[in-house]
Each structure stands twice: as C-alpha cells, then as structure tokens.
Amino acid sequence: MKKTMYEKIWDSHLVVEAPGQAPLIYVDRHLMHxxxxxxxxxxxRVANRKVRNPHSILATMDHCVPTKNRDLPIAxxxxxxxxxxxxxxxxxxxxxLYDMKxxxxxxxxxxxxxxxxxxxxxxxxxxxxHTATHGAFxxxxxxxxxxxxEHVMATQTLPQxxxxxxxxQIDGELSKYTSxxxxxxxxxxxxxxxxxxxxxxxxxxxxxxxxxxEGRMTLCNMAIEAGARAGLVAPDQKTYDYLKGREFTPVGxxxxxxxxxxxxxxxxxxxxxxxxxxLNADEIEPQVTWGTSPEQVTGVTGxxxxxxDFDDDIKSEACxxxxxxxxxxxxxxxxxxxxxxxxxxxxxxxxxxxxxxAAEVTKGTKxxxxxxxxxxxxxxxxxxxxxxxxxxxIFIDAGWEWREPGCSMCLAMNGDELTVGxxxxxxxxxxxxxxxxxxxxxxxxSPAMAAAAAVAGHFVDIRNL
Amino acid sequence: xxxxxxxxxxAALMKRSNVDTDQIIPKQFLKKVERTGFGKHLFHDWRxxxxxxDNANFELNKPTFTGAKILLVGDNFGCGSSREHAPWAIADxxxxxxxxxxxxDIFYNNCFKNSILPIKVDKQKLAELxxxxxxxxxxxxxxxxxxxxxxxxxxxxLTFDIDPFRKENLLAGFDDIxxxxxxxxKIDQYEEKHKQAYPWLWN
Ligand code: SF4
Numbered sequence: 001m002k003k004t005m006y007e008k009i010w011d012s013h014l015v016v017e018a019p020g021q022a023p024l025i026y027v028d029r030h031l032m033h034x035x036x037x038x039x040x041x042x043x044x045r046v047a048n049r050k051v052r053n054p055h056s057i058l059a060t061m062d063h064c065v066p067t068k069n070r071d072l073p074i075a076x077x078x079x080x081x082x083x084x085x086x087x088x089x090x091x092x093x094x095x096x097l098y099d100m101k102x103x104x105x106x107x108x109x110x111x112x113x114x115x116x117x118x119x120x121x122x123x124x125x126x127x128x129x130h131t132a133t134h135g136a137f138x139x140x141x142x143x144x145x146x147x148x149x150e151h152v153m154a155t156q157t158l159p160q161x162x163x164x165x166x167x168x169q170i171d172g173e174l175s176k177y178t179s180x181x182x183x184x185x186x187x188x189x190x191x192x193x194x195x196x197x198x199x200x201x202x203x204x205x206x207x208x209x210x211x212x213x214e215g216r217m218t219l220c221n222m223a224i225e226a227g228a229r230a231g232l233v234a235p236d237q238k239t240y241d242y243l244k245g246r247e248f249t250p251v252g253x254x255x256x257x258x259x260x261x262x263x264x265x266x267x268x269x270x271x272x273x274x275x276x277x278x279l280n281a282d283e284i285e286p287q288v289t290w291g292t293s294p295e296q297v298t299g300v301t302g303x304x305x306x307x308x309d310f311d312d313d314i315k316s317e318a319c320x321x322x323x324x325x326x327x328x329x330x331x332x333x334x335x336x337x338x339x340x341x342x343x344x345x346x347x348x349x350x351x352x353x354x355x356x357x358a359a360e361v362t363k364g365t366k367x368x369x370x371x372x373x374x375x376x377x378x379x380x381x382x383x384x385x386x387x388x389x390x391x392x393x394i395f396i397d398a399g400w401e402w403r404e405p406g407c408s409m410c411l412a413m414n415g416d417e418l419t420v421g422x423x424x425x426x427x428x429x430x431x432x433x434x435x436x437x438x439x440x441x442x443x444x445x446s447p448a449m450a451a452a453a454a455v456a457g458h459f460v461d462i463r464n465l
Numbered sequence: 466x467x468x469x470x471x472x473x474x475x476a477a478l479m480k481r482s483n484v485d486t487d488q489i490i491p492k493q494f495l496k497k498v499e500r501t502g503f504g505k506h507l508f509h510d511w512r513x514x515x516x517x518x519d520n521a522n523f524e525l526n527k528p529t530f531t532g533a534k535i536l537l538v539g540d541n542f543g544c545g546s547s548r549e550h551a552p553w554a555i556a557d558x559x560x561x562x563x564x565x566x567x568x569x570d571i572f573y574n575n576c577f578k579n580s581i582l583p584i585k586v587d588k589q590k591l592a593e594l595x596x597x598x599x600x601x602x603x604x605x606x607x608x609x610x611x612x613x614x615x616x617x618x619x620x621x622x623l624t625f626d627i628d629p630f631r632k633e634n635l636l637a638g639f640d641d642i643x644x645x646x647x648x649x650x651k652i653d654q655y656e657e658k659h660k661q662a663y664p665w666l667w668n
Contacts, residue, residue, distance in 0.1 A: 145549035147578035250665035
C-alpha cells in the first residue's frame with residue numbers, strides 16, 4: 001500500500017494495538033520547559049515511578065526567564081520557584097538541562113534543532129503546542145498535556161488516535177520579503193483555526209522546497225494555529241546539510257544508515273491524503289492580523305473587515321468582538337494602523353534568518369517616535385551569531401533594545417508585556433486577547449514587516465521600500 | 466482519578482466560540498508547581514474587574530449558573546496553548562462536563578485525564594441546547610455516560626458518541642499510566658528493536 005510520510009512514521013512507532021484501547025506509540029524524543037513539567041514530576045514521585053529513558057529528554061528554561069539583567073535574582077518569587085523546581089527535577093532525574101546561565105539556553109523549539117536533537121522519522125513530544133516546529137525535519141512532533149508528559153516519562157509511549165492527513169500544496173514562488181510566516185498566516189486565514197483539527201498537515205510544493213530550514217520551522221510552528229496536530233515537511237538535502245555535524249547527529253557509518261532511513265520516509269508517489277489544500281505562493285502578500293485569532297488576517301494592502309463582510313454569524317460576531325477589543329474601525333487600511341511596540345522573537349521568528357532580514361530592513365533607520373522596539377534572540381547561539389555578523393549594532397543604532405533570549409513577549413510571562421490598549425507588531429504566533437499582556441493588542445507579522453513598522457510607526461507594505 | 470458518575474446539574478451557557486486556553490486560564494497563573502487551586506482563576510480576565518470584584522456581565526457570574534457542573538460553549542473550545550492548567554481550572558471550578566460542537570485536539574485529550582467529559586454535538590443541536598438554556602437559565606440536564614445519554618427537560622436530549630476506551634476509563638477512573646504499564650513487555654521488546662535499528666539514539 002502506498003503511504004504518506006505520516007503513515008510511515010505512525011506504523012513504525014506502533015508498540016501495541018490492543019482491542020478496545022487506543023494504540024500505544026513509541027516516543028523517541030521528549031522536550032521540556034519549566035511551565036508544563038513540574039506537576040508531571042510531582043505525579044511520578046507520588047506514584048514512585050522513574051523516568052524510563054533520561055537520554056531521550058532535553059530541557060530548557062524559557063517561558064519565565066528575564067530578558068534583561070539576567071545576573072540578578074529573578075524578582076517574581078513564583079517564577080523563581082518554578083525555575084528552581086525545574087533545576088531540581090532535572091538534577092534528581094539525571095536530565096540534560098540548558099538552564100538560564102547555560103550558553104546553550106534559549107526557547108526550547110529554537111534550541112533543540114541547533115543541537116540536532118530531532119531527526120527525520122522520529123516521534124517527538126513536548127508539553128507545548130508549538131512542538132509542531134520540529135515537523136520541519138520530517139519528524140512527527142506534537143504538543144501534549146502535563147498528564148501526558150508524565151506518561152511519556154514513565155513509559156516512553158503515548159496512547160494516541162491516528163490522525164487524518166492533509167496535504168498543503170504550495171506552488172509557485174514567494175516574492176522577496178514574503179516569507180514562511182506569510183504562508184503560515186495565509187493558511188490559517190484560509191482554512192481557519194479549526195481547519196486542521198484532527199489532521200496532520202504535510203506541506204509540499206515548490207515554495208516549500210525552496211524554504212530554508214528556518215523557514216520550514218516557522219511554517220510548521222504555526223500548524224497548530226490552523227488546528228492541526230502536527231505539520232510535516234519531507235526531509236531533503238537541505239535537511240541533511242543542516243543536521244550534519246551537530247551534537248546529537250549520528251556520524252560515520254551511523255550517518256549513512258540514518259540517511260538511508262531518512263530518505264525512505266518521503267510520501268510514496270500516489271499515496272492518498274484525506275484533505276488537500278492548494279495555494280499559490282505568487283499570490284501571497286505580506287500578512288497582518290487585525291483581530292484576536294490568527295485566522296483574522298489579511299494582506300497588507302487589505303482593509304480591516306466589517307462584521308457584515310462575513311456570511312457566517314459566528315464569524316461576524318467574532319469580528320465585531322475583535323474590532324472592539326483591538327480598538328479598530330471597520331474598513332481602515334491596514335497601513336493606517338499605528339503601532340506602539342515592535343517585538344521580534346519567539347520560536348516562530350526568533351532564528352538567525354529572522355534577525356538578518358529584519359536587520360536588512362532596519363539598517364540606517366531610526367525607530368519612530370513613541371515606538372519601542374525589542375529584539376529577543378531565540379537562543380544564546382542565535383544571539384552570538386547575530387553579534388558576530390554585527391546585527392546587534394544595526395538594531396541598537398536604530399534605537400532597538402537587544403535582549404537576552406527567551407519567550408519574552410510571545411506570551412508575556414516573564415514581565416515583558418504590553419500595557420492596556422498598547423498595540424504591537426509581533427513576530428510571534430498568537431494574537432489572542434491578553435496574550436501579550438492584559439488589554440494589549442497584537443498584530444502578527446513577519447520579521448521584515450515588523451522591522452518596517454518600527455521605522456514608520458504604522459504598518460507599511462515592505463515590498464514598496 | 467475520580468470515577469465519572471451519572472448526574473443531574475445546571476448547565477451554564479457561554480455563547481462564545483474559539484475560546485482559547487489563554488482565556489480559560491491566563492498565563493499569570495501558570496507559575497505554580499502544583500496541580501490544584503486553579504479554579505479560582507478560571508476565565509480570570511473575563512470574570513473579574515480590574516479592581517478584583519466580580520464582573521457582573523460575565524456569564525458564569527450569573528446567580529442562575531451557580532453550582533453548574535455542565536458548561537455549554539461554542540465551537541472550537543480550548544484552542545491555543547496546550548496547557549493542562551485549562552482542564553485543571555475547569556475541573557477545580559466544579560465543571561465535569563462540557564458540551565460543544567468541536568474542541569481543539571490537545572484540550573480534548575487533556576479533559577479525559579482529568580475526569581472531564583467533553584461531549585460533541587453537531588452545530589444545529591448545540592444551537593438548540595443553547596436556546597433551551599437561554600430561555601430558562603438554571604435549567605438542569607442529566608448526563609448519563611454509561612448509556613451515552615444527554616437528557617434535557619425540553620426534549621433536546623441525544624445519544625452522544627464517545628470512544629469506548631475513553632468511556633471505560635472515565636467510568637472506572639483509571640489512570641492511563643497504570644493501563645499502559647500492563648503492556649510493559651511490548652514496550653521492552655519494541656525498545657530492543659529500536660536499539661538495534663538506531664543505535665545512535667542510545668548513546
Ligand atoms: S516562544 Fe512563544 S510559542 Fe514559543 S515556546 Fe515560547 S511561549 Fe511558546
């Protein structure tokens with residue numbers, strides 16, 4: 001039978017399929033951060049269970065860590081306790097932790113690929129919905145809840161229902177300054193935040209093979225925003241070149257064995273998907289969200305919609321609510337929306353390529369009056385690389401703040417946040433009410449679009465610069 | 466885990482779609498290292514005014530919904546972040562049943578780990594149930610998981626679908642890990658093969 005990549009990975013990880021029970025699948029890699037793990041360790045302790053395979057786990061601290069004054073003790077006592085609990089749990093269970101002071105520290109989904117910890121064909125889980133990022137390597141990677149974190153630590157398996165498959169075929173080519181982020185937002189706008197529910201998405205087509213590994217990570221990262229369980233891109237030469245020589249990548253004979261396996265994972269010609277969506281990259285323009293859900297998005301040349309632009313009652317009501325929360329008037333030009341704060345960072349767009357393109361736009365400019373702009377590298381390695389290339393100077397000269405790595409304003413748990421009514425252009429992945437601070441208003445964009453908005457003080461069509 | 470028992474209780478109505486887990490339990494409450502005590506923060510930003518008093522306009526603050534165990538809510542409930550704090554908060558607040566036309570995958574899974582029954586109904590049926598509650602706030606529904614029945618006074622009840630394995634576990638209050646460990650031999654065997662095939666993952 002002809003199989004999709006998802007089906008190949010699923011079949012090879014099936015441990016047992018007992019009648020009347022959910023199939024158990026094997027987990028190769030388990031990623032961890034400080035927010036969704038403490039209760040799982042507590043559960044293990046209470047039940048007197050052990051971590052089955054400590055070597056399968058890589059942990060970091062990212063959600064609560066400060067992006068300034070890292071040398072000072074953490075001011076928030078509860079965040080401090082969470083950080084300390086993480087360190088204790090990792091130590092007592094013998095887990096590899098890149099703590100706040102470690103040179104490998106950063107946002108989990110940025111750090112893990114840097115070390116080659118995820119390979120094609122693996123099953124990868126993390127108590128974090130953006131685990132889908134690692135699908136960029138052709139791994140089946142998905143977010144799980146804390147009870148499941150505990151389950152994987154204890155058994156190295158998970159009871160799972162098999163997902164449906166969805167092919168997202170993107171033909172054509174992106175223009176300069178449109179990016180993986182714009183593809184991701186276009187998909188979410190087209191199929192909606194529940195459009196991928198119950199599915200694993202595989203991205204294919206010319207526009208996808210042309211994307212860098214960083215771009216593929218951005219794209220897969222937001223599969224969850226379209227409701228999908230996971231996103232996948234078939235491994236190719238770019239994948240292998242990226243992995244080669246990294247810390248957890250096989251070497252010598254094992255490399256050849258691994259490579260042969262990875263190459264066998266690609267979807268068979270003629271395999272069937274449950275759903276197929278086709279888009280053309282030529283038609284994708286830079287995207288800006290106007291509402292409080294990632295599906296409330298339009299091209300930069302577009303207008304903020306009005307509630308009666310939608311036929312569907314629920315969408316119409318959601319539009320009305322979003323306009324009120326966002327403080328926007330229907331039919332405003334997207335390019336007339338002013339911004340107060342620019343955030344470049346997160347596991348969606350906090351990689352070196354993101355800072356390179358943003359620096360290219362920023363070079364020789366000044367941040368507009370009354371605008372604050374912060375650049376938060378996804379990891380210390382991204383930060384170092386950017387500094388070697390002199391990108392930090394470009395941002396600093398233009399009036400940006402150049403911070404230490406972490407999740408920062410992506411979810412505003414560490415004290416970096418919007419105040420009530422403040423409006424951001426953000427390269428993160430979620431524009432939910434209050435996501436970046438209570439009453440804060442978030443517009444999701446690509447790094448190039450964020451950098452351009454910093455100069456103008458409002459959104460601009462990056463293609464005209 | 467608590468076994469899930471047949472019950473009759475008030476159904477609270479939240480006529481909102483795409484309610485995300487950031488709304489269910491805002492991030493400022495995720496720093497705890499325990500599993501308990503999240504109920505008082507459920508829907509915090511909607512539920513409370515800036516001065517900490519109850520927001521009288523928020524649905525769940527209506528006296529007619531006090532003590533509700535059933536939450537009737539719009540499409541795509543629980544989307545966004547995977548935080549299990551969301552079902553912890555829902556259960557701790559006192560809900561053990563949710564009725565909606567669809568749920569985000571991770572949230573749906575998480576419910577079953579916390580003795581919450583998420584019932585899926587079609588959109589038409591959901592609208593009827595919502596109308597029934599709106600017309601008569603404080604009305605009680607009966608949820609009978611054993612027989613997969615939802616019974617309402619106006620006769621909008623139905624037989625709902627649920628995965629049989631999950632149903633058994635909810636009814637018995639089984640712990641998933643204990644169930645999986647019954648297959649420990651199979652896991653050991655799988656791992657032996659895994660070591661042979663991918664030795665580089667085991668150094
Ligand atoms: S950067 Fe944002 S989305 Fe990514 S792991 Fe951190 S909080 Fe989650």
